[in-house]
């Protein structure tokens with residue numbers, strides 16, 4: 001453990017019974033990630049340069065932003081032997097942890113695999129849905145301020161389970177520092193090609209293709225504001241999984257359990273990013289005091305205390321609520337990425353939650369386990385998008401095609417229905433085309 005250093009978080013205290021509470025909450029949740037003109041401008045330039053010149057632009061931006069000098073793309077691609085060597089270099093403990101996590105993530109995701117289906121009607125008409133994996137996917141693995149081998153597992157495994165034909169991974173290696181766990185995770189999951197590039201230039205290369213990097217059909221994976229903005233802009237040319245914002249955790253507590261555990265769970269999300277959001281909703285005012293005391297005592301011992309303190313001070317809150325019903329209503333309004341039900345009878349409250357990326361049920365179900373190895377995906381909807389979207393899954397790497405095989409009897413009968421509706425829309429060619437099947441000549 002590091003030496004305690006004086007640093008404190010001024011975590012705001014709120015009371016959900018106060019009349020201004022909902023306005024205060026809205027202000028706390030507001031997050032303008034697209035408002036940064038500097039990021040927009042930089043991404044516009046990078047996308048255009050990579051689209052116009054390809055590899056030379058990627059090499060130049062990698063030199064400028066990641067401080068890696070490459071003489072050609074060959075210097076920025078890792079051969080399979082480098083991935084294998086990274087795997088071999090791990091300690092037995094690290095290799096075993098990666099293997100256990102990968103197995104659990106695979107087992108969970110195998111249950112998501114959708115199959116093609118069809119049915120036949122009485123007149124012989126056959127209707128169905130054909131499910132096909134994507135041909136080629138680009139996987140962005142963040143690498144600027146921290147390395148994320150767990151994100152390799154969480155993105156690559158569902159793609160492989162879906163049967164994606166080719167998986168191209170990009171990961172920045174600032175000043176040429178390669179993370180062996182990240183490369184080992186690529187080896188374990190069977191990633192096909194790895195390029196040590198990052199930021200908007202990596203997203204552009206995958207979206208448009210370069211002389212060396214093949215164009216992909218979809219780009220998945222989290223990243224910083226440059227990556228998020230670039231993904232948003234290339235959507236349409238390629239598919240994207242989502243535009244992920246800073247990480248979030250919301251904890252609902254009834255005052256049972258250990259305040260140190262709650263404080264550390266808030267830290268665990270806050271240490272990701274100064275913009276990360278950690279919020280506690282609690283029915284017990286004394287317990288809130290105890291959590292605040294735990295925060296003050298534990299924070300100085302954390303190596304990432306500066307990031308945690310900034311995140312908790314600017315975007316965190318300890319909120320006193322009237323009841324667990326009120327806490328659940330607020331949780332549904334926030335629609336958090338992660339929700340911990342730190343409650344005595346936690347399971348009975350699951351049905352009260354409609355909007356959350358992942359629900360962690362009970363004192364033992366801590367988000368850190370979900371981040372690495374519980375099995376479900378850690379790429380989750382942020383910024384209240386859990387109201388309308390879902391965790392990354394196998395379904396993000398599959399697409400569906402409708403199959404329509406009409407029998408003659410079916411076409412003769414449905415042709416009349418189509419004809420009426422086509423005339424109603426003023427589309428005569430549609431109507432005649434259907435009527436010809438009714439007439440049979």
Ligand SMILES: NC(=O)c1ccc[n+]([C@@H]2O[C@H](COP(=O)([O-])OP(=O)(O)OC[C@H]3O[C@@H](n4cnc5c(N)ncnc54)[C@H](O)[C@@H]3O)[C@@H](O)[C@H]2O)c1
Pocket residue numbers: 042065066141142143144145146148151172197198199200201222223224225226227244246247272273378379380
């Ligand atoms: N939601 C999730 O599941 C999840 C998982 C892991 C990480 N994350 C998040 O992903 C993010 C990772 O961010 P990161 O910065 O560490 O790595 P990153 O790989 O996303 O970004 C690094 C790249 O940003 C580019 N860049 C940096 N400064 C630039 C500038 N001034 N102009 C243009 N480009 C510039 C560089 O090309 C660099 O390679 C964090 O916010 C983290 O919380 C989310």
Ligand SMILES: N[C@H](CO)Cc1c[nH]c[nH+]1
Pocket residue numbers: 148150151247248337371378379
């Ligand atoms: N909590 C992150 C998603 O919000 C995922 C992660 C990766 N490593 C550690 N945590």
Ligand SMILES: [Zn+2]
Pocket residue numbers: 247268269272371
């Ligand atoms: Zn995390």
